[in-house]
Each structure stands twice: as C-alpha cells, then as structure tokens.
Amino acid sequence: MYKLHYLNMSYCYDHPRPAVATDIVLFSIREGRLMLLLVKRAHEPFAGAWALPGGFVGIDENLETSALRELEEETGVTGVYLEQLHTFGESDRDPRGRVISVAYYALTPSDRLYIHAASDAKAVAWFALEDLPPVAFDHEKVVNMAHRRLVAKLDYSTIAFQFMPEMFTLSELQAVYQIILGEELDKRNFRKGVLAMSCLEHTNERRRNGNHRPAQLYRLKSPGRVEFIK
Amino acid sequence: MYKLHYLNMSYCYDHPRPAVATDIVLFSIREGRLMLLLVKRAHEPFAGAWALPGGFVGIDENLETSALRELEEETGVTGVYLEQLHTFGESDRDPRGRVISVAYYALTPSDRLYIHAASDAKAVAWFALEDLPPVAFDHEKVVNMAHRRLVAKLDYSTIAFQFMPEMFTLSELQAVYQIILGEELDKRNFRKGVLAMSCLEHTNERRRNGNHRPAQLYRLKSPGRVEFIK
DNA sequence: CTCACTTAGTGTATAAGTTACACTATCTGA
DNA sequence: TCAGATAGTGTAACTTATACACTAAGTGAG
Structure with missing residues (x-):
C-alpha cells in the first residue's frame, strides 16, 4: 500500500x-x-x-x-x-x-x-x-x-483546415472532408455549410489546372490558423 | 539543445x-x-x-x-x-x-x-x-x-446521470441539468429529450414527498453507470 | 473556331428536428 | 373538500438539414 x-x-x-x-x-x-x-x-x-x-x-x-x-x-x-x-x-x-x-x-x-x-x-x-x-x-x-x-x-470545429495549404479551392476542402469521413458529401450543402461558418474569404486568384473552368481560391479569414470552436 | x-x-x-x-x-x-x-x-x-x-x-x-x-x-x-x-x-x-x-x-x-x-x-x-x-x-x-x-x-453524452442516485425523478434530473448549464429548461422538451435517448427505464416506485402528486422514479436502463456516447 | 469534355458554381422544395407554450392529474394536509 | 404543490402531457411554428440537376467557364483536339 x-x-x-x-x-x-x-x-x-x-x-x-x-x-x-x-x-x-x-x-x-x-x-x-x-x-x-x-x-x-x-x-x-x-x-x-x-x-x-x-x-x-x-x-x-x-x-x-x-x-x-x-x-x-x-x-x-x-x-x-x-x-x-x-x-x-x-x-x-x-x-x-x-x-x-x-x-x-x-x-x-x-x-x-x-x-x-x-x-x-x-x-x-x-x-x-x-x-x-x-x-x-x-x-x-x-x-x-x-x-x-x-x-x-x-x-464541430474547423480543424480540417489545418490540412489545407495557404490557399485552396472549396472542392479541395470538400475532398479532404470526404477522405477523413470516408463518405461522399453533397457539393451544394457542403459549400453552404463551410461558407456559413464565415471563416473563409475568397482571394482574387483562381486555380487553373486541367481543361475546365478554374476554381476560386479561398483562404482562412483571420490571420494564422485559428480554430474557432474547441 | x-x-x-x-x-x-x-x-x-x-x-x-x-x-x-x-x-x-x-x-x-x-x-x-x-x-x-x-x-x-x-x-x-x-x-x-x-x-x-x-x-x-x-x-x-x-x-x-x-x-x-x-x-x-x-x-x-x-x-x-x-x-x-x-x-x-x-x-x-x-x-x-x-x-x-x-x-x-x-x-x-x-x-x-x-x-x-x-x-x-x-x-x-x-x-x-x-x-x-x-x-x-x-x-x-x-x-x-x-x-x-x-x-x-x-x-452529447449521458454524463450528467453520474450525478444521480440509483433512482431519481425526471424533475430531479432536469434540476441537475439546469444547475450545470445555468439556465432554465422547458419541462416538456427536456422530458422528450431524455426519454428519446431511451437509456432510462421507470421503476414501479414513486417518490412521495411534500403535499403534491408523487413522481415516477427512473433508473438507468443498462446495469452500471454506462456512458453511451463518448 | 467550334465542339466535346471537365470541373466550378448555384437555389429550392421537403423532411427532420427544435423550440415555444398551458393545462390537467394526483397527492398532502388543513 | 378544498387549497396548494409538483407531476405529467401534445401540438403548432420555426429552424435546420437534406436531396436533388442544371448552367458556367475554362482546355484541347479536330
């Protein structure tokens, strides 16, 4: 004892x-x-x-x-x-x-x-x-x-953003979510959801790769990699 | 170093x-x-x-x-x-x-x-x-x-049940939630909510104290103090 | 130069879940 | 038996989540 x-x-x-x-x-x-x-x-x-x-x-x-x-x-x-x-x-x-x-x-x-x-x-x-x-x-x-x-x-957090580079497209972000969750997500609902968090701002740059419409590049709004909800 | x-x-x-x-x-x-x-x-x-x-x-x-x-x-x-x-x-x-x-x-x-x-x-x-x-x-x-x-x-868990004795009334459980959250909860919605978790079963006993209608006593369904959602 | 191809981007109708709300039931004790 | 106290119950309005299909804007080949 x-x-x-x-x-x-x-x-x-x-x-x-x-x-x-x-x-x-x-x-x-x-x-x-x-x-x-x-x-x-x-x-x-x-x-x-x-x-x-x-x-x-x-x-x-x-x-x-x-x-x-x-x-x-x-x-x-x-x-x-x-x-x-x-x-x-x-x-x-x-x-x-x-x-x-x-x-x-x-x-x-x-x-x-x-x-x-x-x-x-x-x-x-x-x-x-x-x-x-x-x-x-x-x-x-x-x-x-x-x-x-x-x-x-x-x-319930923005932790997945830590996987993203400085600038990224919403499709790339969605792909990350899908990989981690192991399921497909609806494109429109996903975009609605992440934009509603209002922690993304879109840059004036676009990503042009492949033979298709270029995508808007976004970045995290507040400087640095902030997590809003713990 | x-x-x-x-x-x-x-x-x-x-x-x-x-x-x-x-x-x-x-x-x-x-x-x-x-x-x-x-x-x-x-x-x-x-x-x-x-x-x-x-x-x-x-x-x-x-x-x-x-x-x-x-x-x-x-x-x-x-x-x-x-x-x-x-x-x-x-x-x-x-x-x-x-x-x-x-x-x-x-x-x-x-x-x-x-x-x-x-x-x-x-x-x-x-x-x-x-x-x-x-x-x-x-x-x-x-x-x-x-x-x-x-x-x-x-x-998102049943952790509050750990504050309860073996048997308790729904009003007592609600009081515990209210104390921890520091806000009043609606009685009907609260009861709907906890019963929907379906981890409570009501005993055949009642608590009679005070000059009013006695309350049904409940206990946790599964034996022991289980937490269902971590 | 136009057409086929590829991914980007957008809105609405329905379903599900959450919230707000008030009265009756049942017991005790005077 | 009546006053007082807490137990117990349902529904309508609102909010949130889900399902779903087409147009936009580039590239590259013919």
Whole structure:
C-alpha cells in the first residue's frame, strides 16, 4: 500500500519516478488518403518495428515543446498544428519499465512535408491509416484514439483546415472532408455549410489546372490558423 | 539543445526525470449548486491554501488507480465516475521543481458523499464553483477546463446521470441539468429529450414527498453507470 | 473556331428536428 | 373538500438539414 503525501516533495526524491515521454500522431492527406507518419525503430525493444515519433521529455521542457522537438528531430517535420490527445500510463506499456506517454496529434497540409529519417530513427514513412503495419508498444491504441478524435472534431470545429495549404479551392476542402469521413458529401450543402461558418474569404486568384473552368481560391479569414470552436 | 533518443533507455537512467502526479476535480451537486471538493494543504508550498486532491503516481501504479487512491486517501471519497481531462506540464507550474500533472475529473451523486480530511490534508470541503477560494498551483486553470468539459459533454453524452442516485425523478434530473448549464429548461422538451435517448427505464416506485402528486422514479436502463456516447 | 469534355458554381422544395407554450392529474394536509 | 404543490402531457411554428440537376467557364483536339 502506498503512503504518499500530496506534493510532499520527500516522495519525489525518495522514490523512483516514471519516465515521461511524448508521442505524436501526425496526420496528413496524401495521394487522396488519410495518412500518418511512422518511424522505424533502430533500438530494442521493438527494433525494426514501426512506431510513432516521440521521445522523452526534458526536465525543464514543456510538453508541447517536447512533442515538436521530437517530431522535428526524428522526421524533420516542423510547423504543424498540435493538440494534446490523451496520456497513456498503463504500468506495463513499455517492457523496459514505467513510461508514461503524453500523446499529441498533429495535422499538416500536404504541401509542407519534407521528411527525412533523423536522430536514431532508421526510416520515416507515411502510411495510409487503413493500411498500417504492426506498430510498437500500445501505439495502435493511440492511433485509434487520435483518429476518432479527428473525425469527431470535423463536425464541430474547423480543424480540417489545418490540412489545407495557404490557399485552396472549396472542392479541395470538400475532398479532404470526404477522405477523413470516408463518405461522399453533397457539393451544394457542403459549400453552404463551410461558407456559413464565415471563416473563409475568397482571394482574387483562381486555380487553373486541367481543361475546365478554374476554381476560386479561398483562404482562412483571420490571420494564422485559428480554430474557432474547441 | 536536447539530444535525446526515442526510447533509448539510457536517457531514462542518465537524466533527471520529472515527477508525475494526478489531480482530481470532483464535482457534485449540493445545495442546488455545482460544487467541487478541495483540500487544505498542510505543507509548503501553498501551505494553508486550498488545492485539488491529488498526489504522486507510484512507480507501478496506473494513472486512474493513482487518482482514485489519492482521492480516497485525502478525502475518503470512493466509487466515483472518473475520466481523464488533460495533462498539465508547464515546466514552472510547481515552485519545487518539475511536476507533470495528469488531471482527472470525477462526478459523484450527492447521496454518496461522506468526506473526511485524511492523509496530510488539513481539511476537506465542498465549494460552489462560482464561489471558489484562491487555489494553489495552476489549479484554477484545471478547474476551468474541467468545467468547460463537463458543460460540453452534457449536450452529447449521458454524463450528467453520474450525478444521480440509483433512482431519481425526471424533475430531479432536469434540476441537475439546469444547475450545470445555468439556465432554465422547458419541462416538456427536456422530458422528450431524455426519454428519446431511451437509456432510462421507470421503476414501479414513486417518490412521495411534500403535499403534491408523487413522481415516477427512473433508473438507468443498462446495469452500471454506462456512458453511451463518448 | 467550334465542339466535346471537365470541373466550378448555384437555389429550392421537403423532411427532420427544435423550440415555444398551458393545462390537467394526483397527492398532502388543513 | 378544498387549497396548494409538483407531476405529467401534445401540438403548432420555426429552424435546420437534406436531396436533388442544371448552367458556367475554362482546355484541347479536330
């Protein structure tokens, strides 16, 4: 039976502490599919297996900072939209000992992705969500929760805009929604819906590609990537 | 600049680790108000100040277990509904050093509350949410997030049922919603709504108190306290 | 230069869901 | 038996969501 006292620091010094890590589920839309970024582990345990990018939190490092740093170190990806997902702390989730993982999910537009294996990750690659390889630790659980959160937030937030580049057409935006939701949406209702949020403004530019009418380019109204409804 | 490797355990042993704690925001409806449980701190820092119940996580202890244990040790309260809220990890949130806190919120019906100051808490007391004393650390932020979450979940989940005793009348349930939302609800629409969820069944018992028509008693349909929509 | 092709862009009628609203029912206690 | 108190019930108006088909504006080939 534990006999710990609340914020009695003697416990802090006298007892072994769990390690604290961050893990990141980075989503992006690529090749018309919802994909996420995995790194190939170089070391035991699970050496050679795919896993979420992540790593241990520095003693004076904020959690978000840690997540962004690990992501950059292992994959070279920066400038993503980041949100905390859940903290996974089952005492047996890491075979080497107690590791508590604060999981984040991140979103990035498809045009801002250059990735490279770095740090001690052997390789970095994008995988379609519905076609994941086996992953290390409890990372499948983390990925599933991140996906459920993403789908849920599509309905009541503007989170999907984080997948879009600076300027985009309404058809492109609709395609993103359809990919994440896995269903077709009605074009007119979709446009009515997103314009009713009144967080889009149309630029004076158009996208002309292919032998057809060029599409109006839109951007987010308020400067920066704002989320209006949490 | 950090040079940490992902799950390279050498980091774990070579570097100082943050302490990990759990904090619990326990809500209940009392005296017609939404209240939460605070403990008076016995030790520095913030000795004598009110704070959320909580404490350090044991090295082999699951996070939920830790939260429930701390709650019981410090306040005597058991058997609550518990859900993870958020993990607070700002590097300066505790004056003594790095403490990462996994915050939970908990709900309990008003009839199952016996509280007593225990462990090294000087005192334990319920406070109305809109009339909180100054609280230690970043606990005000934690409380605010817990409250927002609670209000948000009223709309799309059956979480409010966790405030109810085994059997309750629809008027009592409506009162709970009104207290949490801070607004009056239409009686007929409310009853239509909750009955449409079809997770209530009416018992054959009635509550007769006061000089008026007795009310039908309901209970949750499925055994246990189930939440249907996460 | 015009025609075939491709995607962009637009409005309306119906269905579904939400809101507003007032009276009768049933019990207690004087 | 009557006054007082809370329980319990339905409907019409309004708002929101859904289903649905054609015209517009480019490109490129013949």
